[in-house]
Amino acid sequence: MNLVNEILSQINPVSTQKYTFKDFQSDQEVRWCPGCGDYSILAQVQRTFPELGIPKEKVVFVSGIGCSSRFPYYMNTYGFHGIHGRATAIATGLKIARPDLSVWVATGDGDGMSIGGNHFIHACRRNIDIKILLFNNQIYGLTKGQFSPTSIQGQITKSSPYGNIDQPFNPLTLALGSQATFVARSLDRDPKHLQSMIKRVAEHKGTAFLEIYQNCNVFNDGAFELYTEKDTKDDNVVVLENGKPLIFGKQKDKGIRLNGFTPEVVSLQDGKFSADDLIVHDEKDSMLAFIIANMSNFPNLPRPIGVLYAVDRPSYNELLENQIKEIINKKGIGDLEKLFNSGETWEIK
């Protein structure tokens, strides 16, 4: 038994106390701008964690650099504020070394999609069992307002005074294209939905990716107001529920159907279409997941939120632990001294 396991085995039993959201609040003063969407995300995480049944000391939040990456300081768990873009790689090493931990990454659209894009796609591909919360505000906030890889074309920012000409990433299709096994989206302004998504993320085994639309009220205010404001959100957001048809609208009067491979909005009131004609969401259907994820690229279609895709595939750390077990079964636990003395040796007297 190595030293880590020895120490952990002495901590017996691990904490099983019932937590409240206060247990997850650290003693650090929260320093986001007043009105920032990050406050809501922090609150929903802190409210959800008591329900997850994970001992506080087993939770690690890892982050990179950016406003979102201050997150670990405010969670009364283990926290690791890394360097720009590398949180997923740090988390990967930590999870491999310590599969007993619940490892979370708090990242943003700059940190996770730009400088950390490579680590992000490879985490998804490996399906390492880490949870990635992407705070997407479509702007660089901490550096005071440059366009990010999710900023929309035409967006006026400090570094795009004549309008952004970069084509933005769609984080959902990027994650799906990177072979992620869990892909979901939620909104800072929808606490209930966000909480339910955090719970789903926690339950998933493998890389779980949650994109959270987050308002930066200083540098990109209102970027998502169409999807968050009371009078517009119902007509512009479709909430995905597994096994249910894609229906939206204030009066639940609109649906999405597939015309060939193209999703289109249809009225459920003019007698032409009924709920039976609509796309029925299936979280395990990867083709459908791509189609739904792609809807975000078309302004005439509502933004999907919810779990787009969730399938079981052995995680990297699970495969590794199994491989280790197999090798030990076959060869026994390695004896270093024997290894040194194996093969061609000779004696000098």
Add this chain to the structure above:
Amino acid sequence: MNKTIKSLEEVTIRFAGDSGDGMQLTGGQFTTTTAFVGNDLATLPDYPAEIRAPAGTLAGVSSFQIHFGAKEIRTPGDQCDCLVVMNPAALRAYLKCLKDGGTIIANSDNFIEKNLKLAGYESNPLEDGSLGRYQCYPVEISKLTQNALSDMNLSPKLVDKTKNFFALGITYWMYNRPIEPTLKWIKEKFSNQPEIIEANTRVLKAGYAYGETTEIFTTRYEVEPAQLPPGKYRSITGNEATAWGLMAAAKKANLELFLGSYPITPASEILHELSKYKNYGVKTLQAEDEIAGITSAIGAAYGGALAATTTSGPGMALKTEALGLAVMLELPLVVVDVQRGGPSTGLPTKTEQADLLQAIFGRNSEAPIPVLAASSPTDCFDVTFEAARIAIKYMTPVIVLTDGYIANGAEPWLIPKLNELPVISPKFATDPTTFQPYARDEITLSRPWAIPGTPGLEHRIGGLEKSHIYGNISYDPENHDFMVKLRAKKIANIANDIPNATIFGDNSGELLLVSWGSTFGAIRSAVENKRLQGKSVSHLHLRYLNPLPNNVGDILIKFKKILVPEINLGQLIKILREKYLVDAIGYNMVRGLPFRAIEIENKVDEILK
């Protein structure tokens, strides 16, 4: 006929041929047999840079050099005494390595027009008198091999494949080595292919008998066993020794070993080696890039593993920012830089020692990191082990510098006993009542290692400046000044925990040579030779480059002149001049090749003139 036997102190042989000629195997067998008879030795393989270079071309030449002797052997040898060449390209590639008067054994059957052309020869050097300075022995190795196997009904291709054993047989005879170890090896290696055993055995014996009976060879040589410390030995390359050093340190510390690494020449073998040992408590991640290599290792270190990342110069450059993070976090980490020719992609398969300043200083701001360098293939084990000890004790990243020359080179290794290796005893914080993330051990100044999973120790660390003791983010000017100085002091204090540097030769005199890394062997041999000639020369070799041992300054002032040979434009010399205000002289060659002892000796002569 009567053959004379000449006794030699040391011999260097190079086996060279086409990639398909089995030169690595031939060299390996010669090495095993030579180790078996008790000589000290060092070896260096030289593969073509291209994976499959065309047959018969210079680019396709593969070779293996062995230096062995009745005395201590420290390098794979400067110039060769004997060059075994299987084709014209091999002769063309390595003739420049042969001493005047040296021996050439050439497979004359391969010196046909096509091969001569490919090697760029206008006429056959075996016949045109151009090799007059050497003792050249053209031998019809292919034909003699065929003759030895004529009654066996083997395919011509298979027959051709055994011809390297003929060449091996000749060299065994010439250097008076027993053929039995190789016969035994053939039997074991091809245990279910009796035909191949028979063929290889016959050809090896035929080669040996050829030496014995043919009239062209008049002299054979004898090299007495060396006086080596008693014990069990094996051959080991620098990269293997590095991998095993990490494993030994993890074992002694009772920690899991984690390696995060991205493939890069000439460091990849460390990743290959460690990825074999999943049943030894070793986990390896072939990361998506160099940055993920080191950051995943930092994550694993945070979780309580002995974490390492291995790379070469360009990879080191990419890891720079993360090294600063490791300094700030104060987590243990071993970083191995197997140096190669640079800058940029440079000479990936060639050696250089030009990453010293990068290792010591190459980060933004004040980010002190201990730096150690290995002096030989076997020393890679000890240095890597020591790096891990320092990393864990002082909660710091430590950089180990090796290079392509010692990473690929091999030498006999006196197999250590695990219980005789130094103790490494990591201590994890467990007590919530006294825990502070940036509290300090009074002696080492290191902060506690507090791993996730420990109740009550939940805390946050990161790259932002931390307040002393409490570890909260702090922008306080006084605190920053204090922490910058504290981090520097912590690393500087390691000088009190490392052995004093030892001097070879007299403690004072005319000239001191100061070196670090893989130039050790050539420089020590040169100094030894000069001392035998009565010259007032001593040698100081540095294993610890940051911090330097406490006694270096006292040593330097006792010599009139100081010479610092380096395979760079003068990096250690800068540090010595700055730190000790000495007027040291540099000797700098950056050819992608190791120094030769003779070059150092010439430089010494020039200075002492």
